[in-house]
Structures are given as structure tokens and as C-alpha cells.
Amino acid sequence: MPIGSLAVSRRALLAASGAAALPARAQGGWKPAREVRILCGFAPGGAGDLLCRLMADALRAQWGQTVIVETRSGAGGIISAEACARAAPDGHTVVLATMAMLTVSPQLPGVTMPINVETDLTPIASLAGIYKILVAYPQAPFRDVPGLIAHARAHPQAVAYGSAGVGSSPHLAAELFARQAGVECTHVPYRGGAPAITDLVAGRIGFMIGNMPEFLGQIRSGALRGIAFGGSAAAPALPDLPLIKQWLPDYDVSNWFGFCGPGRMPAEILAAWNSALQAALADPGTRGKMVEAGMEIMGGPVANFTNLIAADRQRWGGVIQAAGIRAS
Secondary structure (H helix, E strand, C coil), rough: CCCCCCCCCCCHHHHHHHCCCCCCCCCCCCCCCCCEEEEEECCCCCHHHHHHHHHHHHHHHHHCCCCEECCCCCCCHHHHHHHHHHCCCCCCEEEEEEEHHHHHHHHHHCCCCCCCCCCCCEEEEEEEEEEEEEEEEECCCCCCCHHHHHHHHHCCCCCCCEEECCCCCCHHHHHHHHHHHHHCCCECCCCCCEEEEEHHCCCEEECCEEHHHHHHHHHHHHCEEEEECCCCCCCCCCCCCCCCHHHCCCCCEEEEEEEEEECCCHHHHHHCCCCCCCHHHHCHHHHHEEEEECCEECCHHHHHHHHHHHHHHHHHHHHHHHCCCCCC
């Protein structure tokens, strides 16, 4: 199977998630008996933190119970995941999970995982996708995907792309792009996304493929040029941009968030949490804030989330192995 191809279409999984019936309110059954903690492994102000707070507000209204967002940042969310895994599986602690946390880090050579994400965490529901976008600085010698591919072919290894670090989702997204395009580019890892974007704006690197919300301000101001989206649909914020898959049909990449509980979460509690989250995602106010933040609403039954995790483990495991990627 070629790198990037999947037996189950990624877009089909996302579509199934979004198309699933979202109940107007959570049904009966288990409810929390005390304060609920949502562990967030990312700094306040980002998309992950916003999503946690939106879910906390909705769950608080449904359950009539205190729901707090507890920041446990560091190690790409692994610190928060470990804290969740060590908690009792009684429904009072969940963690914001990411694609990298569940599908990349566990397979990345050089990364020591303190938990087994397949057994120590229980997937509850996918929540939101984050649009991936290919961006370049305005004076780059290419203006579209064919131009980038042609330039990279004419100048092997001379075109550099930036990322938030080795094994980060921008690294893997750009590596997948280069492999499917049959070009050689040079990876420049940074300590986080902000310094990479700074160098991209300055023209020190050629392009990045990252989360749209991180670039939207610079695109609108003209500091960066949006080239194409990495998924199967353009974001409402930039509806006229093309898709990478128009030239690379197997390319379909986006980031995503979901909630997980500790391993061995009882079925009744798992079902109650999933139902409550579907109700939260159905709320028009919550949906509007998510779309405004550049999120693609997901949701759906537990099986949708577990299938998405399995598909991305297969995809990114293949990229990591083929490219010989190793954490530094």
C-alpha cells in the first residue's frame, strides 16, 4: 500500500463523524457525583484550550456539576495523558487527546512513553478537526502546488520547510507531501511553531504545512501566502483556496482533537460521556465558536473515534518508518 493510502478513507471517517446524529441533549444514565476535571496538555489561549473550555461550559450546563479545565502542559500533551491514565476510571477525569499523542509519539523512535496509549486510555469521542494549510512567504518563487513541486524538483534539497519539531504534525505533513510529490526538501525543526512562523514570514524557510488558525492572521495581512488546504475541503475562512489533493490525490491530512478517559472505563460511563459530548457539539452557540476558531466539527459514536485513531496510526507509522524519522 502506498504511503498515505488507507484501506478506510480518512475523509470517510471524518464525514461519518460529522454526519452522525447529534442528540439535542444527553440522555439518562450515569452522571458525575462531584467535580469533573478536563486535563489539557496545551497552554491557555490555543485551540486545544479553547475547545476544552467550550466543552466544560456545555457539560456544566448539562450535568449541573462543576467542570474545570486543568492545564498540565508539556511533552506534547503526554504529561496530561499520563495524569489521566493514573486517575480512577470513574468518569470524573478526562484528557484532551490529539492525533500526535495517540498515533505519532507512541511510534516515534527516540520517544519514551510513560503509558501505553492503547490500554491506559479509553477513547470517548472525536471533537474537532483542525484544517491543515500549506503556506509560503509572499516572495517565494512559487505561487501554487504545481509551482512548488516544479521548483523543488529543479532544486533538490534547496527548498526548506519548517516545523514545530521532529515528529510534530507539521513535520509529518510536509514529509508526506514531499514523498507523494517525489521531491526532496530540507526539514528545519524549531522549538515550537511560533519561531518557525517567524522565520517563514522572513523568508528564511520556503513553506510550512500547519494548522490554519496559526497562520490566518498573517495570511489576511499579506505577511504569508495561503497556497492550498491539506484535507478534502477548504475552510470557510478561506473558501477559495484549492486542495493539495487536486494534484496529489492521496494527500488528505488534518489534525484532530478528542477526549479520552482512563483505561478500563466502564461501558455505562463511556456511553454517558459520549452522549453528553454529542449534545455539546450540537449546541449552535458552541458550534459557532468552534467554526470561528477554524475548527471542523466532528463527533459521532465511540467507534468512529477508535477507527480514526487506528487509521492514523497506520498512516503515520508508515511515514515515520519510510522516512527514518527519529526524535532528537
